[in-house]
Amino acid sequence: MKRRLSLPTRRVDLQRRIPFFYKKRTCYGVKGDTIATALYASGVRIFGRSLKYHRPRGLYSMDGECSNTMMTVDGVPNVRTETTLLREDMVIEEQNVLFSARNDLLGFMDRLDRFMPAGFYYESLHKPAILWPMAAKMVRKAAGLGHIDPGFRFSGICDEIYPAADVCVIGGGPAGMSAALAAAASGMRVILLEARPWLGGSFDYRLYAAGETMPLYEQAGELSSRVASNGGIRVFTRTAMVGGYNDNLVTAVTEGTPEDPFDYRYVEIRTKSVIVATGARERPLLFENNERPGVMQPDCALRLARTYGILPGRDAVFSVGHDFGLEAALDLSDLGVSVRAVADVRKDGHDPALLEEIHRRNIAFFPGWAAALAEGNKKVNSVRLSQIGTGRSRAFSCDLLAAAAGHTPACEPLALFCGRLAYNETTGYFLPGKYPPGVFAAGRVLGLEAPTSIRASGEWAGHEAAAFCGADCHAAAKDARKALDGLPGPHAGSNWIAHPGPGRKRFVCFDEDVTEKNVRQALARGFDVPELIKRFTAAGTGPGQGGISGHNLPLLVSALTKKNAAVPTTVRPPLRPVLLSAYAGNGREMTKKTPVHEAQAKQGAVFRRVGSWHRARYFSADLDVTEEVANVRSNVGILDASTLGCFRIFGPDALSALQRVYAGDMSAIRDGRIKYAAMCNHDGCVIDDGVVIRTGTNDYRFTTSTGRAGETGEWIRYHTRFEKWDFHLVNLTDGTGVINLAGPRARDVLEKITDADISNEAFSFGSWRAFRLAGGIPVTCMRLGFVGELSFELNIPASFMQAAWDMLLEAGRDMALRPFGVEAQNVLRLEKGHVILGQESEQRTNLLDLNLGFLWSRNKDIKPVGADALGQAESDPNRLTLTGIRMADTHAVPPDGSVIVNNAADRRVIGYIGTIRKSAAVGAVVGMALVEGPYTREGTRLAIYDGHSNMNVFQHATVVRMPFYDPEGERMRI
Amino acid sequence: MSLLIQCPICGRRNGYEFRYGGEDKGPYPDGPSISPAQWYDYVHANTCRAGVVREWWCHRQGCGLWFTLFRDTGTNVQVSAPEGEQ
Numbered sequence A: 001m002k003r004r005l006s007l008p009t010r011r012v013d014l015q016r017r018i019p020f021f022y023k024k025r026t027c028y029g030v031k032g033d034t035i036a037t038a039l040y041a042s043g044v045r046i047f048g049r050s051l052k053y054h055r056p057r058g059l060y061s062m063d064g065e066c067s068n069t070m071m072t073v074d075g076v077p078n079v080r081t082e083t084t085l086l087r088e089d090m091v092i093e094e095q096n097v098l099f100s101a102r103n104d105l106l107g108f109m110d111r112l113d114r115f116m117p118a119g120f121y122y123e124s125l126h127k128p129a130i131l132w133p134m135a136a137k138m139v140r141k142a143a144g145l146g147h148i149d150p151g152f153r154f155s156g157i158c159d160e161i162y163p164a165a166d167v168c169v170i171g172g173g174p175a176g177m178s179a180a181l182a183a184a185a186s187g188m189r190v191i192l193l194e195a196r197p198w199l200g201g202s203f204d205y206r207l208y209a210a211g212e213t214m215p216l217y218e219q220a221g222e223l224s225s226r227v228a229s230n231g232g233i234r235v236f237t238r239t240a241m242v243g244g245y246n247d248n249l250v251t252a253v254t255e256g257t258p259e260d261p262f263d264y265r266y267v268e269i270r271t272k273s274v275i276v277a278t279g280a281r282e283r284p285l286l287f288e289n290n291e292r293p294g295v296m297q298p299d300c301a302l303r304l305a306r307t308y309g310i311l312p313g314r315d316a317v318f319s320v321g322h323d324f325g326l327e328a329a330l331d332l333s334d335l336g337v338s339v340r341a342v343a344d345v346r347k348d349g350h351d352p353a354l355l356e357e358i359h360r361r362n363i364a365f366f367p368g369w370a371a372a373l374a375e376g377n378k379k380v381n382s383v384r385l386s387q388i389g390t391g392r393s394r395a396f397s398c399d400l401l402a403a404a405a406g407h408t409p410a411c412e413p414l415a416l417f418c419g420r421l422a423y424n425e426t427t428g429y430f431l432p433g434k435y436p437p438g439v440f441a442a443g444r445v446l447g448l449e450a451p452t453s454i455r456a457s458g459e460w461a462g463h464e465a466a467a468f469c470g471a472d473c474h475a476a477a478k479d480a481r482k483a484l485d486g487l488p489g490p491h492a493g494s495n496w497i498a499h500p501g502p503g504r505k506r507f508v509c510f511d512e513d514v515t516e517k518n519v520r521q522a523l524a525r526g527f528d529v530p531e532l533i534k535r536f537t538a539a540g541t542g543p544g545q546g547g548i549s550g551h552n553l554p555l556l557v558s559a560l561t562k563k564n565a566a567v568p569t570t571v572r573p574p575l576r577p578v579l580l581s582a583y584a585g586n587g588r589e590m591t592k593k594t595p596v597h598e599a600q601a602k603q604g605a606v607f608r609r610v611g612s613w614h615r616a617r618y619f620s621a622d623l624d625v626t627e628e629v630a631n632v633r634s635n636v637g638i639l640d641a642s643t644l645g646c647f648r649i650f651g652p653d654a655l656s657a658l659q660r661v662y663a664g665d666m667s668a669i670r671d672g673r674i675k676y677a678a679m680c681n682h683d684g685c686v687i688d689d690g691v692v693i694r695t696g697t698n699d700y701r702f703t704t705s706t707g708r709a710g711e712t713g714e715w716i717r718y719h720t721r722f723e724k725w726d727f728h729l730v731n732l733t734d735g736t737g738v739i740n741l742a743g744p745r746a747r748d749v750l751e752k753i754t755d756a757d758i759s760n761e762a763f764s765f766g767s768w769r770a771f772r773l774a775g776g777i778p779v780t781c782m783r784l785g786f787v788g789e790l791s792f793e794l795n796i797p798a799s800f801m802q803a804a805w806d807m808l809l810e811a812g813r814d815m816a817l818r819p820f821g822v823e824a825q826n827v828l829r830l831e832k833g834h835v836i837l838g839q840e841s842e843q844r845t846n847l848l849d850l851n852l853g854f855l856w857s858r859n860k861d862i863k864p865v866g867a868d869a870l871g872q873a874e875s876d877p878n879r880l881t882l883t884g885i886r887m888a889d890t891h892a893v894p895p896d897g898s899v900i901v902n903n904a905a906d907r908r909v910i911g912y913i914g915t916i917r918k919s920a921a922v923g924a925v926v927g928m929a930l931v932e933g934p935y936t937r938e939g940t941r942l943a944i945y946d947g948h949s950n951m952n953v954f955q956h957a958t959v960v961r962m963p964f965y966d967p968e969g970e971r972m973r974i
Numbered sequence B: 001m002s003l004l005i006q007c008p009i010c011g012r013r014n015g016y017e018f019r020y021g022g023e024d025k026g027p028y029p030d031g032p033s034i035s036p037a038q039w040y041d042y043v044h045a046n047t048c049r050a051g052v053v054r055e056w057w058c059h060r061q062g063c064g065l066w067f068t069l070f071r072d073t074g075t076n077v078q079v080s081a082p083e084g085e086q
C-alpha cells in the first residue's frame, strides 16, 4: 500500500525500509512502524483468531489493549504487535489458528456458542472423574493463546534501574507535559513516563485547533521541545507504568529500541508525588459483530493515517458518541477516505463547529443513531445503523467501521493509588472519590476535553505536586486553580451501551470471547455485580486486563439490572502484560567467592552455590568423590570452609546474649576448650549449630553454618530486644578464612609449618589454640571431628588464606595431601552420623528429634529461646526421630529426600531420608532419616519409595545404630 | 514492601532494607507457671488487626537496629503513634 507522504504529523521514516517475515514471505515496513502498522500497510486485515470461538480478529485500538493483534514474534508468543516496534528480519506468525488466520479450520467453533454458555468450563467436563484427565488435556489445548516451545529460552537482554524523583508524571500528553514543566519550574526533579515512543498524547496526531490558532499537533510539539530542553525533567518514552504502590512507588517497563542496550528495562521509581495524566481511551460500542476485522476505534483509524501515513480504508462509516469521533471522521474524509455516514449516539450537545464542517462536506449525519450490526464473513462489508428508541435502520456498504460509544478515562493508575472508583454523574466516568496525599490527576482522565483546560489542569497539578514536596509555590498553585476554574470544565460524556437485543455476538471482552449474552447468563445465575460476573465469565481476565471490557462491564450490568452504575472491577498490577524476564531484571548472580576460590578452580574444583557463596563441591570432573573420601580416611586432605559464619561477641553482657540464643550453658566454657552448641527457635526447632569459644574476659567467638551467617546478627538482637544488655556483635565471616586439615597424617603436615606444640598431649581433641604458622600467619586452630578423623580447623585472616593454603599444599606434597570438596565432606560426616541442618532437619525438626537433647541445659538463669517448646515436646513419642538406616541392596542409592513408608498394607508415610550415600568405609549404602518414633528400634525393616520406580515397588532398609564408622570416636582423638 | 520506614538511627529508608519482626506483644512471658497454651498464644497468636498496629522491624541492611513502629495494616504505610501511645 502506498503511504501518504506529506503529513506534518507523520512519525515514520518512509525512506528507511525494514524487511520482515510474515507467513514465510518477506514483507517490508518502514522505520517507526509497529509490527501491526507494518502488517496493516502490507494489506493484512485478519491478524489472528479469538480464544474460544476462533473468530477472525483485526486491528482495533493501537495501544495493545486486547489480544486481537497478539502474534508470535521470533518464537515469543503473545507479542502485542500494536505496541512493539518493528525490527529487521523479525519472524512473525499467527497464533490460535489451524491452517491460517484467514482460513482457520477451527472457525466452526463460532457456531457452537449455544453449547458453550458462560461458566461452561466450570460446570461441565468434571464428571465422571475418569474423563477429567482427557478433558483437561483438551481444554488446555483449546484454552490460552499462543504456544511456547518448552525448550525456548528468552534471549533478550533485561535491565533494571531505580531512579528517584520528587514528582513522577504518568502520561506525556499535553496535561502531563504541562504538569512536568510546572513542577520543574519550582526546582523539582521530575520523571515523565510515556508509553508511546514520543510525547504528545492525544494532541500528537490532530490538526484540529478547537478555536485556537495553533493546531493541536503543533501545541504538542511546542510543549515537548520545552520538556526536552528542561534539565529538571527526565523523560522515559516507550515506558508504560505497570504498578503503583503505597508511599508512591511507581513501577514501569521500558521497551528497548534497536539502539538501546536492552530489550526490556524494569524501572522502579521512588517518588514523593505522583501526577496521573493518562488521558482517555475510547469505550467500545457494543453491536452484533462489533469486533469483525474492519471495525476499529476512530482514534485507531486516525492514528493509522496521521501517524503512519496509512489510509485505514476506502469507504468508511462512523458510529460515535463523542466530538473526537466527529473530528476523526472529518479529518479522514479530508485525507481521502470516503465517509458514507456518521452516526452519533448523542441527539444533541455536539461541537457546533464540527457539525458545520460535516454539513459543509455533505456527509450523511445521524444524531441519535448507532451501529446495530456489522456484516461480512471475514471482514466488514456493510453496516446497519439504527435509530435509538425507534429501531428504524439503514444499511451502508463499507470496508471500515470506526466505532466508539464515547470516551472513558484511562484511570487504572489512579485506581492503583486511590482504591475504589466511583461513577461520576457529570462525565459518566469512573473516578476516585478521594486522593491519597501527594497523588494528583490532570487532563482528559478527569473528563476535560477543551485543549486549554487540559493544559491548565496540568499546570495546576504540577504546582500542587511541587507544593506537596515542599516547594514555595502555593501562590502559583492558587493562580493555576483560578485559571482552570475559568475554563470549560469536564465534558458531559455518553453512557450509552447498546441497542436492545440478545447480544449473542456483541463482544464485551475480546480476549475471553465474552458476549453481552454471557453477561445476561451470569446475571440469570444470580451473579449481580461486576466482580462476580468477571470471575464467572472471565471478562477482563485476559491479556488486556480489562482495557477493552473495563468500563462497559459495569455500565452494562447497571443497565441490565436497572441499578445505579456499578463500580468497575478491581485494578491490579501489572497494568500491562510484562515478561517475567523483565521483572527478573539483569539476573546478575550476586554471590561471594572465598579467598582461595581461584586456587581451587585451578585444582579442578567443581563449584556449587551454597547460600550466598560458591563452594567447591567436587574435585573430579565426573563428580565421583570416592578418592577424595579415601584420601581423608587413610591419609590427609584439606577443605576450604571459609563460608562458615564467624562472629565475635564481647562486652559485659555478651554471655547473657549467648545464654539467651544457645540452648546449652555457655557459662560452662573452659579456657582453651570448644563448646558445641545449637540455637533453637521459639518452637524448639533447630535453626543453627556451631561452636563457641571464650577468647578473653567477656569476649567470645562463635561459628554458624554457612546459610545462617547473614541472619545471626538479627537473630541475637531480636531475642535480646527487650533487655538493656550491653554487648557488641561483629560479623567476621567475610574477613575470616577457614581450612580444615583432616586425616590421620594431618599433624605430620601441620608440624612442618608451625613451631607450636600441636602434640595430642599439648593440644587435645575438643580444644583450641592460637598460634602462628611459618611466616607469622596468625591462626586460631580448633581440634574438631566433623569428618571423623584427626583434624585441625584453622581460622585464618582472609588476607592470609592464599599463603596458608599454598603452604599447606607444599608441606603435604610428599604425603599426597589433596584438597577435598563439600560432597566428600558430606559422605565423611554422614559415616559419622553428624547432621547438617537443613539436610537432616527441616522447619519442624527440634533439637530432641536430632538426638541432640544433650545440647539443652535446663537450669540456666536465662531461659534460652525454645526451652518452653522443648519441654513440651519431650513427652511426645510420635515425633520423627533421627535414625540410621542401611539399605538391603549394597548398590542402589535412593535420592535424598525419598519417602519412607511402613510395611503394612496401607503403606503409610512414616518418614523420609535426609542424606544417603554409598559408604566405602562401611561397605554399604547408609543414610540418616527422620522416622516416626515407633519405627526407630534397631532392626526394624523400612520400605523406601524412591519416586522414580513403579508405585508398588519399594526398596528395603533396616534401622541400624549410628555412627556407622568408628563408633567410639577414637580416630579423631589421636 | 513498597512502604518507606523511618529508622530511628538512619532516617526514612526504603522498606526493602527492613525485616518485619511481628506484632509487639511485650517481653517474653517468664516463670515456671507458663502453660503450653499461654506460650503458644505468645508465640503464634496475633491480633491481625486491620488498622494501626505496633510492630517490630529490623533495619537489617542498615544499622541493624530492632525498633518498634506503628503501621496501618489497611494501607501498609508507617503512621505516627496514636493518641496516648509513644
Ligand SMILES: [Zn+2]
Pocket: B007, B008, B009, B010, B011, B059, B062, B063, B064, B065
Ligand atoms: Zn538504621
